Amino acid sequence: MSGQSALGAKTPVTELQEICARRKVPLPIYESAGEDNSTPAKIFSTSVTALGQTCVGHGRSKKDSKHAAALHMLKLLASHGESGIDLDDPQLAISSSDKVMEVRDICVQRNFEVPEFECVRSSGPSHAPEFEFECRVGNIVRRGVHNTKKGAKQVACNEMLKTLQAMPVEENMMQVQSLDQAAKMDTDDNEHIIRNYREYKNSDIKKKLGVKIADRHNYFAELEEAKIDAARSLAMDETMDVQEKCALIPRALGLKFDMKLGDSQLQAENGQKLYSFELMNSEYDCFIFGLGNEFYESVYRYFTTMLNFSFKQR
Numbered sequence: 001m002s003g004q005s006a007l008g009a010k011t012p013v014t015e016l017q018e019i020c021a022r023r024k025v026p027l028p029i030y031e032s033a034g035e036d037n038s039t040p041a042k043i044f045s046t047s048v049t050a051l052g053q054t055c056v057g058h059g060r061s062k063k064d065s066k067h068a069a070a071l072h073m074l075k076l077l078a079s080h081g082e083s084g085i086d087l088d089d090p091q092l093a094i095s096s097s098d099k100v101m102e103v104r105d106i107c108v109q110r111n112f113e114v115p116e117f118e119c120v121r122s123s124g125p126s127h128a129p130e131f132e133f134e135c136r137v138g139n140i141v142r143r144g145v146h147n148t149k150k151g152a153k154q155v156a157c158n159e160m161l162k163t164l165q166a167m168p169v170e171e172n173m174m175q176v177q178s179l180d181q182a183a184k185m186d187t188d189d190n191e192h193i194i195r196n197y198r199e200y201k202n203s204d205i206k207k208k209l210g211v212k213i214a215d216r217h218n219y220f221a222e223l224e225e226a227k228i229d230a231a232r233s234l235a236m237d238e239t240m241d242v243q244e245k246c247a248l249i250p251r252a253l254g255l256k257f258d259m260k261l262g263d264s265q266l267q268a269e270n271g272q273k274l275y276s277f278e279l280m281n282s283e284y285d286c287f288i289f290g291l292g293n294e295f296y297e298s299v300y301r302y303f304t305t306m307l308n309f310s311f312k313q314r
Contacts, residue, residue, distance in 0.1 A: 012070035019077070021048055028073070030066055037292075064098060099157035101239070103135065106164050108247040113138045114230070117153055135160040190280070219252075220306040227253050228307060235300075235309055246277065246299040256280045259299075264275050 013028075020027050033045035033056050046065040047056045053076055057068025103115050120143070121132035132145045133152035140163060144155025220228075230252040234245055250257045258278045264287050266274040275295040279286035288298050303309075 009036050012067050012074055016048070016050060016070045016073055019074075023051070024075075025051060028070070030069065032062070035063075040054060042191070051077065053077070060098075060101070098239075099154045100163055101244075103137070103157045103160050103164070104240070104244060104248065107137060108251070110164070112164070114234075114248060114252055115157075117156070119149055119152070137164065140164075191299070216306055217308070221308070223253055231303070231307060235304060242293070242296045242300045249300075249303050250279065253303075 016028050021194065028048050029051035031047050031049075033047045034296065035045070036043040036058075043058055044062045044065040045056055045058050046062065046069045048066070048069040050073055053073060055069050055072035055076060057065045057070070057072055059065035059068050060309070100115075105250070107113065107115055116136045118134045119131060120134045124130040129147055130145060131147070131149045131152040132143055133149065133156040135142050135144070135153070135156040137160060139162070140162060142156055142159035144152050144157070144159055146155050148153035179245040231249045234240070234248045234252055236307055237245075240248070247259060257280060259275075260276045261274070266276055268274060268291065272291070274289045274291060276287070276289045277295070277299045278288075286302065288302060289295070290298055
């Protein structure tokens, strides 16, 4: 690498701190630079001041934004010839963001299967171990090798991310069945509108006017055990926020749904478009709407309640 050093297992934050320590100058100072709530996924900003320079980084968590700020600083120092970091080192990109989260995001956006991860090999002596992780999305498999399990998982996900991003995006892959399409599937007898109890008593259509909560619980309880276990694992994953869980849990259960972050047909009194979640199941549908974190908490609480998960979202 032309005499330049690579990050290896170090994060940008660690590398920048070591540079300052070697030069015997004050350590980097990190400060919050605000939050952006204009998008469904909150964006955090962090500034870092070191060696007379200041850079700002952005990320989906405070930790990611801190690493992004340190990465920008390392690149700035390298461009001025003040750092031996190789700007072409792929580990720079891997260590500055969560590739596992990015793979999960793109799978949700494109209606792909939930990614699966497995450590397929571990070798080497205790002082120099080597791990190989596998990232699988459907029939696509990518692997990564690193001297830590976390690093190997990130490398595998980075390779998977390159593959998924290079795949053509078909519009029909990004959509879920609409309300109009679902309505066309109704049988002729269900198209009759029951206006009151007298009509119901006199009608030949003896359909249920409502659904018992117990029936909904029983429906979820009778889903495949493997699907319920997958949903439980997602719900317990503390590395994911509640927004991601709202998209991944119903997918793990094999349920059709449509989640809109700004439904043109639903507006608050101030004109702001509401978020909506529609579970389009043939037996028990569900429609939830709201704004921001309260909306996601409502969707998450619905599934944990139906599945009798006793833990709480942190």
